[in-house]
Amino acid sequence: MNPRTYEELISTTKMYELVTERLDETSAAKRPAFEGIELNHELVELILDLYDTDSDTDFFHQKLRRFSLEEIVAYIHASHRYYLTKKIPELEQSLLHIFSKFGQTHQLLASLALFFNQYKNKLVKHFKLEESLVLPYIKKLILAEKGGLSKEEVRAILGENSIASFSEHHDEVEDELKEVSVIIHSFVEGNEAPPLPYRIFLNQVELFEMELRKHAIIEDHVLVPLAEELEKKLREAL
Secondary structure (H helix, E strand, O other): OOHHHHHHHHHHHHHHHHHHHHHHOOOOOOOOOOOOOOOOHHHHHHHHHHHHOOOOOHHHHHHHOOOOHHHHHHHHHHHHHHHHHHHHHHHHHHHHHHHHHHOOOOHHHHHHHHHHHHHHHHHHHHHHHHHHHHHHHHHHHHHHHOOOOOHHHHHHHHHHOOHHHHHHOHHHHHHOOHHHHHHHHHHHOOOOOOOHHHHHHHHHHHHHHHHHHHHHHHHHHHHHHHHHHHHHHHHHHO
């Protein structure tokens, strides 16, 4: 196997793990929403394509929208759980390792620790808001479409909520993580390469930032449009 093929294989394997690792954490016993909904293999492959390339086009979004809103919500649930229970703790562990090696007097470390803790709190709040308000609302829409709610209940739900407010704050939350890379790179310019723990942390941050960008694409261009279409359908049926 030539080096390029080997590198491509490693890269593809990493992307596949990014998409599927979170699903291993989502056994039927742990899944709180849509019991019995298993993620479609084709959906996983399409999401893998999204993670492996910059296929952020309307044609690609339309391909993802062929899947049910239930399947998309199940994937978003799994991603949130993966970020909150695995990725963020891993970043915290790396930061603690840097503390143990270099102490709290290092200027770069102080900047990183301050920013990351602030960012982590904001991101956790962002995910929990979606989990407590947005996704339950979408699940009520799905239940209503299946005839599980009366017209009065549907009218009350639609009168109190709207999916339109969901997409207002995505970019600012996902984009802020880039600041960690900026802090490290600004320190490195004109200095020797950062120690290994910093490089590991930087790689983790850049990978997580990519994760969040792809996650936002799925939410903004697939989840939200599908939910808006369902909202419109339910309103027209009243």
